[in-house]
Amino acid sequence: MTSTATATTSKTTAKAAAKKRAVRPIYMVWRKVIDEQTGEMRMGLCADSSIDQFLCREREYRAGDQVRCEIKKARNVKFHRLVHALGRMVSEQVEKFHGLDAHTTIKKLQLDASVCCTYEAFDIPDLGRVMRQIPESISFDYMTEERFREFWRGICQHLIEKYWPGLTEEAIEQMTGLMPGEREQ
Structure with a gap:
């Protein structure tokens, strides 16, 4: 090499x-x-x-x-596009995320929602044990399709509870510009 x-x-x-x-x-x-x-x-x-x-x-x-x-069969690329379209939409419509790119927006949402995250413990002298939350990678190579669906549902649920009450997962999906049936293909 x-x-x-x-x-x-x-x-x-x-x-x-x-x-x-x-x-x-x-x-x-x-x-x-x-x-x-x-x-x-x-x-x-x-x-x-x-x-x-x-x-x-x-x-x-x-x-x-x-x-x-x-x-391994590759994960459906439409799911990945769906999430990044959501990230762009959230950064445009939710003030807390203005100015952020789609990826950074999704990572912040992932942490805020505590969805598909792991925890790491640190023992710090004079402070004790400190826990840190780490968002899992959503890349094709690290997240299974099933886990990705869990990730999508968790992000949508967080958005509904915190920013868009009254919406459904399906409504959020339609707002991203993708047809609902595309997720199942």
Whole structure:
């Protein structure tokens, strides 16, 4: 794996970025391909996007390499878009969140609602034990679809209780500009 420093990035920063990419999953898509050795039509995993192709090249994967894979079906991208659309909408409509980007808004809502968070304890001399709440990552690689649905319901419930009484989860979903049925696809 090579890393390149540029005029705007140090060698240390470039190495850190390459190391982070090394653990990033590569998204693949099943395609019908012809096996060159047998001429048979087979199902093969191919890099899904140019980013995934880049990651394969960076890791120096070659035809014929044997690799170990953990195959999981990717989470529905519409859920992710739904949450970020909600973050944008909340930052525009709720004064407490004005000026924040969608991601920061969602993280603040997640903490405020205590939904999908873990707790960490610290023993501090002269103060004793202090607890800190940490929001779980909602990225595709860390949160299951089921947990993500729990996250969505918790955020909506918090918004209804604190900022938008009288609304329902379905109404909030419609306000984000996505059709309700899209969540189920």
